[in-house]
Amino acid sequence: MSDAALEEVSVLSSIYCGEGEFQLIQQSAQDGLMVQINTAVGGERGLDVRLLFHLQPSYPSCPPAISVSSTALSRTQCHNVRQTLLDQAAALPPEPMVHQLVEWLQQCVEVTEKCRGGEEEVKETDREEEWTAVLSLDHIRSRSRYIGLLERWSQTLQLTGSLLLGPSILVVLQGARPKIKEFCRLLKTVKVDVDSSGKKCKERMMKVLLESPLSPSCGHSLQGFVVKNYDSLPELAAAFQEINMTELYQQIRPSLRD
Numbered sequence: 001m002s003d004a005a006l007e008e009v010s011v012l013s014s015i016y017c018g019e020g021e022f023q024l025i026q027q028s029a030q031d032g033l034m035v036q037i038n039t040a041v042g043g044e045r046g047l048d049v050r051l052l053f054h055l056q057p058s059y060p061s062c063p064p065a066i067s068v069s070s071t072a073l074s075r076t077q078c079h080n081v082r083q084t085l086l087d088q089a090a091a092l093p094p095e096p097m098v099h100q101l102v103e104w105l106q107q108c109v110e111v112t113e114k115c116r117g118g119e120e121e122v123k124e125t126d127r128e129e130e131w132t133a134v135l136s137l138d139h140i141r142s143r144s145r146y147i148g149l150l151e152r153w154s155q156t157l158q159l160t161g162s163l164l165l166g167p168s169i170l171v172v173l174q175g176a177r178p179k180i181k182e183f184c185r186l187l188k189t190v191k192v193d194v195d196s197s198g199k200k201c202k203e204r205m206m207k208v209l210l211e212s213p214l215s216p217s218c219g220h221s222l223q224g225f226v227v228k229n230y231d232s233l234p235e236l237a238a239a240f241q242e243i244n245m246t247e248l249y250q251q252i253r254p255s256l257r258d
Contacts, residue, residue, distance in 0.1 A: 036156070168255075
């Protein structure tokens with residue numbers, strides 16, 4: 001990672017020094033830096049948001065990856081704020097820009113007004129965008145690190161989920177489809193585990209076994225992010241039954257290891 005990125009993170013920790021304002025999520029030579037900033041957007045009538053910036057080793061030659069979450073905004077609104085930030089970042093010169101982006105967003109009244117307007121229409125759209133996904137992971141060797149990252153990402157992206165550990169390693173997610181796709185992107189771009197030789201590695205073998213709109217019959221059956229062990233397919237079937245997803249289990253059954 002560049003000295004400019006390290007220096008910027010140091011400056012950011014000094015600027016956003018209030019309780020809970022700033023957190024360094026990840027730092028490694030291979031994956032770069034990941035920082036979280038909690039702030040308000042749109043001036044005096046601002047709305048609280050949580051911003052996650054992934055500064056890859058090539059940063060600031062390339063813009064940061066950005067995730068946005070907020071309890072005050074719908075998922076579609078968060079997606080719109082993220083896209084606005086990405087567009088702003090793309091227009092900036094290749095130099096440290098996180099503070100500039102946050103400062104711009106804090107003062108951007110237009111973003112706040114757009115978010116406040118048409119809330120009922122957006123909420124209805126959001127309900128239609130709720131999805132369920134089942135992911136298959138290849139292996140988990142560094143258990144504490146890997147699970148810690150999955151829990152952190154699900155919280156940051158406002159997803160609920162379950163990690164099922166057994167002959168097949170499955171991740172069940174519920175939430176906005178763009179957030180699920182961002183979760184999958186992080187899995188394939190961040191070194192979450194170690195390989196057989198002990199070197200840090202990415203989850204390149206991750207597969208999406210199923211992705212479908214949230215079924216009205218099961219609703220939001222997941223709460224938080226739960227880790228569960230199983231030893232056999234009957235136990236796995238029972239785990240899916242507990243979360244009202246028996247139909248989904250039947251769909252992915254041919255892809256599972258006995």
